[in-house]
Amino acid sequence: MTDPPTDLDSTVRKLIDGKTKPLGALGQVESVALQLARATATPAPRLESCELTIFAADHGIAAEGVSAYPQAVTRQMVLNFLHGGAAANVFAGAVGASVRVVDAGVAGDPIGHPDLLPRRISAGTRNCLIEPAMTETQRDNAIGAGRNLVEDCPADVLCFGEMGIGNTSAATLIAHKVLDLPLAGLIGRGTGLDDAGLARKSAVLKAASERTAPVLGAEAALCEYGGFEIAMMTGAMLGAARSGRPILVDGFISTSAALVAIGMEPAVERNLIFAHRSAEPGHSEILEALNARPILDLAMRLGEGTGALLAWPVVRAASAMLTDMASFESAGVSGPA
Amino acid sequence: MTDPPTDLDSTVRKLIDGKTKPLGALGQVESVALQLARATATPAPRLESCELTIFAADHGIAAEGVSAYPQAVTRQMVLNFLHGGAAANVFAGAVGASVRVVDAGVAGDPIGHPDLLPRRISAGTRNCLIEPAMTETQRDNAIGAGRNLVEDCPADVLCFGEMGIGNTSAATLIAHKVLDLPLAGLIGRGTGLDDAGLARKSAVLKAASERTAPVLGAEAALCEYGGFEIAMMTGAMLGAARSGRPILVDGFISTSAALVAIGMEPAVERNLIFAHRSAEPGHSEILEALNARPILDLAMRLGEGTGALLAWPVVRAASAMLTDMASFESAGVSGPA
Numbered sequence: 280m281t282d283p284p285t286d287l288d289s290t291v292r293k294l295i296d297g298k299t300k301p302l303g304a305l306g307q308v309e310s311v312a313l314q315l316a317r318a319t320a321t322p323a324p325r326l327e328s329c330e331l332t333i334f335a336a337d338h339g340i341a342a343e344g345v346s347a348y349p350q351a352v353t354r355q356m357v358l359n360f361l362h363g364g365a366a367a368n369v370f371a372g373a374v375g376a377s378v379r380v381v382d383a384g385v386a387g388d389p390i391g392h393p394d395l396l397p398r399r400i401s402a403g404t405r406n407c408l409i410e411p412a413m414t415e416t417q418r419d420n421a422i423g424a425g426r427n428l429v430e431d432c433p434a435d436v437l438c439f440g441e442m443g444i445g446n447t448s449a450a451t452l453i454a455h456k457v458l459d460l461p462l463a464g465l466i467g468r469g470t471g472l473d474d475a476g477l478a479r480k481s482a483v484l485k486a487a488s489e490r491t492a493p494v495l496g497a498e499a500a501l502c503e504y505g506g507f508e509i510a511m512m513t514g515a516m517l518g519a520a521r522s523g524r525p526i527l528v529d530g531f532i533s534t535s536a537a538l539v540a541i542g543m544e545p546a547v548e549r550n551l552i553f554a555h556r557s558a559e560p561g562h563s564e565i566l567e568a569l570n571a572r573p574i575l576d577l578a579m580r581l582g583e584g585t586g587a588l589l590a591w592p593v594v595r596a597a598s599a600m601l602t603d604m605a606s607f608e609s610a611g612v613s614g615p616a
Numbered sequence: 617m618t619d620p621p622t623d624l625d626s627t628v629r630k631l632i633d634g635k636t637k638p639l640g641a642l643g644q645v646e647s648v649a650l651q652l653a654r655a656t657a658t659p660a661p662r663l664e665s666c667e668l669t670i671f672a673a674d675h676g677i678a679a680e681g682v683s684a685y686p687q688a689v690t691r692q693m694v695l696n697f698l699h700g701g702a703a704a705n706v707f708a709g710a711v712g713a714s715v716r717v718v719d720a721g722v723a724g725d726p727i728g729h730p731d732l733l734p735r736r737i738s739a740g741t742r743n744c745l746i747e748p749a750m751t752e753t754q755r756d757n758a759i760g761a762g763r764n765l766v767e768d769c770p771a772d773v774l775c776f777g778e779m780g781i782g783n784t785s786a787a788t789l790i791a792h793k794v795l796d797l798p799l800a801g802l803i804g805r806g807t808g809l810d811d812a813g814l815a816r817k818s819a820v821l822k823a824a825s826e827r828t829a830p831v832l833g834a835e836a837a838l839c840e841y842g843g844f845e846i847a848m849m850t851g852a853m854l855g856a857a858r859s860g861r862p863i864l865v866d867g868f869i870s871t872s873a874a875l876v877a878i879g880m881e882p883a884v885e886r887n888l889i890f891a892h893r894s895a896e897p898g899h900s901e902i903l904e905a906l907n908a909r910p911i912l913d914l915a916m917r918l919g920e921g922t923g924a925l926l927a928w929p930v931v932r933a934a935s936a937m938l939t940d941m942a943s944f945e946s947a948g949v950s951g952p953a
Contacts, residue, residue, distance in 0.1 A: 575930075
C-alpha cells in the first residue's frame with residue numbers, strides 16, 4: 280500500500296500540513312486523504328456522494344453444510360434488502376448513502392421485483408468441492424456485468440457488498456490459492472458455525488483445495504472457487520478504479536474480490552480504501568498480506584457492505600479536510616511559537 | 617462500564633438478537649446500541665440529530681511554555697470555528713451535525729461575533745503552577761453555564777469539544793489527581809512539543825502537582841488545575857445526562873471533563889459513549905481506568921470534538937439498527953439450519 284513519493288503526494292502532504300491543526304494531528308484521516316488523492320489523481324477531490332451496490336448469489340458448496348444458515352436465506356435477504364429492512368439499508372440511511380441490489384445468481388427462479396437489478400449468470404454456482412464453481416465464460420460475463428454496473432453509477436465513492444450463503448468458503452479458497460497462505464488460518468465460523476460445523480467446513484475446504492494446484496492465478500481461482508457475486512464485485516472494482524473513483528472495501532468476501540481485481544490489474548490497489556477489519560479471522564490475514572490498515576475495527580462480521588458504509592463518513596470527512604478546511608494563512612492562525 | 621443485567625438490558629439484547637443478522641455479527645455496534653438504550657432508558661431510542669458545542673478558554677499555565685503554540689491561537693481558532701474553517705466545522709458538515717461555539721474564558725477582550733455564545737467566566741484561568749486555576753465560585757458558575765447550555769439544545773445526541781492552548785496540561789493534572797495515576801504516563805506532546813518542550817512541560821506539571829495533596833476530589837481538582845472550558849463541559853455533561861441523552865466523549869481533554877462529571881454524579885457514566893482513542897498517550901490510561909472501549913482508533917489528537925463527530929454516524933447506525941432494522945420474523949428470513 281506504500282507507493283514511492285510522487286509530485287501528487289508531496290502536493291497533498293503540503294496541503295494537509297498547511298491546514299489549521301497541529302502537524303499530523305488528524306492521524307489516519309490524513310492517510311485516508313492521501314489515498315483519496317491518489318485514487319482520484321487530484322490533490323483535493325470533492326467526494327460528497329456514496330452508493331452501495333449489493334451483489335447476491337448462491338454457492339454450490341452450500342450443499343456440503345459449510346454454513347450455519349440454509350441456502351434459502353440468500354433469496355430471503357435479497358427481499359429484505361429490497362424492502363429496506365436489512366442492516367445495510369438502515370446503515371445506508373444513517374450515513375446518507377444510496378443502495379442498489381443486484382441478482383448475480385441467486386438459486387431458484389428469477390426474483391421479480393422492480394428495484395432488483397437482474398444480472399443473474401446462473402441459479403448459483405456448481406459445487407467447488409467436486410468441480411469448478413463456474414466456467415470461464417460465466418466468470419467473464421460476471422466481471423463484465425460488474426464493470427457495466429459501475430458505469431451507470433454517478434456516485435463519487437463506491438461501496439460493494441454481498442450476500443450469499445456459503446461465500447466465506449469461496450472467499451477462503453480464493454485467498455488461500457491466490458496468496459498461498461495456509462488454509463487453516465483463513466477458515467472461520469462465517470455466520471456462526473459451532474465447533475462441529477467448523478470442523479466440517481474445514482474438512483470440506485481442505486478437500487476442495489486439494490482438487491487443484493496449490494497456487495492459482497487470480498482468474499483461475501475465481502473460476503474454481505468463486506461466486507457470481509464475488510466475480511461481479513471484482514468487475515465492479517475494476518470499473519470503479521478505471522473511472523478514478525475510490526472504492527470502500529468491506530470485509531472478508533469483498534477483500535477476496537479485491538485480491539482477484541489486484542491480480543488482474545495491479546493498479547486497482549491505488550483505489551482501494553479498506554473500510555474495516557472483520558471479526559472473521561481470515562480477514563486479518565489478507566489485510567496483512569496486502570499491508571492494509573483498515574479505518575474501523577468494530578468486530579463486525581456481517582458483510583452486505585455494512586463495514587464499508589460505516590467508514591464512508593470518515594472518508595467524506597477526509598475529503599472535506601482537503602477541500603474545505605482553512606489554512607493557517609487563510610484563517611490568520613499562528614504557527615508553533 | 618459494565619452494569620448488572622437489568623430488564624432493559626435483556627429486552628434490548630432480545631431485540632438485537634431478533635434482527636436479520638447472525639447473532640453478534642454487528643460486534644461493537646451492538647454494544648453501542650445497548651449503551652444508547654441505557655443512556656436513554658428506552659429499548660429502541662430514535663437518535664437522528666447531533667450537535668457539537670465547542671468550549672474555548674485560556675490557561676494561565678500557558679505562560680510556562682507548556683504548549684508548542686502561542687496562547688493567541690485559542691482566540692484565532694475561535695474565529696476560525698465561527699468562519700467555518702476548522703476541522704470541527706468540516707467534519708460536522710461531513711457527518712451532518714450542527715456546531716455551536718462558546719467563549720468560556722478566552723484571554724483578552726471579549727470577542728464580538730453574532731454567532732459566538734458569550735459565557736466567559738474570566739479572561740483565562742490563573743497559573744496553576746502557582747495558585748488555584750479558578751475560585752470555587754468561578755467553577756460553579758462555569759458548571760452552571762454548561763448545564764444551561766445543553767438545556768437550550770434540542771439535539772438527540774450531544775458532542776462536546778474544546779479549544780484552549782495549554783489544556784492538555786490541565787487535563788493531565790486533573791486525571792492525575794482524580795484517578796491517582798502516575799503523572800509521567802499522563803503527559804504527552806499535546807499539539808506537538810519537541811523533546812525539550814516535553815521535558816519542560818513535565819517539570820512544570822510535576823511542580824504544579826506538588827502544590828496540592830496527592831489525591832483530590834473531582835471538584836477540588838477542577839478548581840486547582842482545570843480550565844473554564846473543562847468546567848463548562850463538565851456542566852454540559854451533567855446536564856445532558858440529566859436529560860437522558862447520550863454524550864459522545866471526544867479525546868483527552870473531554871475525558872478529563874467526564875472524569876470530573878463522574879466524580880460529581882456517578883450516574884453520568886451511563887450516558888457517556890467514548891468516541892475515539894486519542895494519540896495523546898494519557899488518553900489510553902484514562903480510558904483503561906474507566907474500562908471504556910472507544911468506537912474509533914484513528915491516531916487523532918486534535919480535540920475540538922473531531923473524534924466525537926466521526927463516531928456520530930456509528931452511533932446513528934446503532935440507533936437505526938434498533939428502530940428500523942427488520943426481525944427474522946417480520947422479514948420472513950429463516951434462522952440457523
